[in-house]
Amino acid sequence: MLGFLKRKFRKKIARIEITGAIGSSTRTRVLEALEFVEEQKFPALLLRIDSPGGTVGDSQEIYDALKRLREKVKVVASFGNISASGGVYIGVGADYIVSNPGTITGSIGVILRGNNIEKLLDKIGVSFKVIKSGAYKDILAFDREITPEERVILQSLIDTSYDQFVNTVAEGRKLSPATVRSFADGRVFTGEQALALGLVDRLGTEEDARKWAAELAGLDPKNTKVFTIKPPKSFAAKFLPGGSDNAIARFQFEMETSGMPLWMWQG
Template sequence: MPWPWRRKSRKTLARVVIEGPIAGGTRERVLKALRQVEERECPALLLRIDTPGGTVGDSQEIHAALLRLRDKGCRVVASFGNISASGGVYVGVAAERIVSNPGTITGSIGVILRGNNLSRLLERVGISFETVKSGLYKDILSPDRALTADERTLLQGLIDSSYDQFVAAVANGRGLSEDVVRGFADGRVFTGAQALALGMVDELGDEDTARRLAARLAGLDEHELRPTTFGKPAKRLLSFLPGRNLFASLQEALSLELAWSGQPLWLWRP
């Protein structure tokens, strides 16, 4: 007899939410949820996306998992919320269809890499680093000095390669040529209405519009069926405190500047 969490759910509309920056914790939660959707053989998935993007590798792993789920016959519809930019777009184009609010902030197709040059500050406070390295570029983006011209060229090549991967994924997912995608993939953001005109999304509507579309694609009752959410984010103690939104925003900004410094990111950074 199969375990309860592996029972087949051929009439279940699954729902998975990607919210906040895409990083290791989000990747682990979402991948686990997608495995549960696959094990229960849910015929359709409503993927709710509300994220400015995040790290390249984590976005790619979620994208690949969604494609595998579709290969198993699951119909995947993405719903763009307040924002689905950069890595959020990369994840979204793995869906069969995309529904966006007219005012959703989307786009920002591109790659950004930032380091912190603290050399002047360190000089003022009398701090210096002694570096022993095995190769010329081993301390690239070190915070105690500026980039050399050769290092900038090397990093630009890395960024260009990541950008090419992004463009190819959008082109394949949306049925567009890479030249067309490159025409608007310069880091700019769009509203959902603008994205529709560019072919980045299929139709305008809210999450319920996406729910009904997913149900129809899977031959389910769109009027009565309500989705079952997999991989719900754990509630944190701070979520009950006053000023929690400001604290979360500050925490997120600090994470982006410190934890992700020196990493290529598929991230909208206004």
């Protein structure tokens, strides 16, 4: 039976969607899907990305898995309404990228945000007593202002992460790091502008990307079908009133990433 399925999938294109903020749940789902693509010997993968980005480590793990998969499978990424920051990072792991002319992309950079509600706490008479093992254990604490020393530490962290981002985009798009740095200042682009910069290979729809993936795999572009690998619905989405996997995933992402550096467009 397993052999039959593998033969069946050899004439189809696998399709994986990456939508919304990229976090641990996205990483787990996508890595499992990529493993399925390899095991079932799909000849090509259509990777549909519609994401503003997300966490650094999760984006890196998906990118690395795509690089490994490309040794056996042709991978074409299709940028939807938005593929920014971490979405770009993942996208450059594909062999080729197709973008809509009006896609919002770019936002290559790193952001780390903290909240300071010290004045509000003073107004309502709330204070915190902190006992810590080191001077920087409560860095980015929300009840006090950041110190100059802490700012230097965090800026160094951001700069290191930024260098990783730039070098990966340069490698994936066959550009020099200096060229990438010339436009990797956090700004966003349309797909048309991204094409001129070398961030994407072609302008077109997801259907255009599908046809290209079929051609690369030696399949008939007109008749080759797509097999979408869908994630299972969560318990909450099935049984809770108004349950939505997207809403639940967004809440989980916000909780997990507080105080973390992000490759994410904040627009």
